[in-house]
Amino acid sequence: MRNVLNELPVFALSIWSGVAAGFLVSLLRLPRELYSRSLKGRRAKAVPLILFGLADVIAACSACAVFCAAMIFANGGELRLYAVCGFLAGAAVPYEAVKLLLSK
Secondary structure, three states, X not given: OOOHHHHHHHHHXXXXXXXXXXXXXXXXXXXXXXXXXXXXXXOOOHHHHHHXXXXXXXXXXXXXXXXXXXXXXXHOOOOOHHHHHHHHHHHHHHHHHHHHHHHO
């Protein structure tokens, strides 16, 4: 039977991997935000929208890869609810921080 103290490093690693994934997704979202600010009410062209869609797919795949690597490293790939919640909470912090910085 597993002890709760054995699960704390897994939770901490899932939070830190979520922070890393959140920064990665925020960095890949930054060009889209800058482009949408430069439009000022005009319609976007098709080519940048396709490129930004591709960047969104890359961001999602990279966040998934970070999560999978962290879970394999932390506890042999066992998927636990607290690890998923820790990852999502860790990813939300830099994502919202960058959103606040860009809104100013």
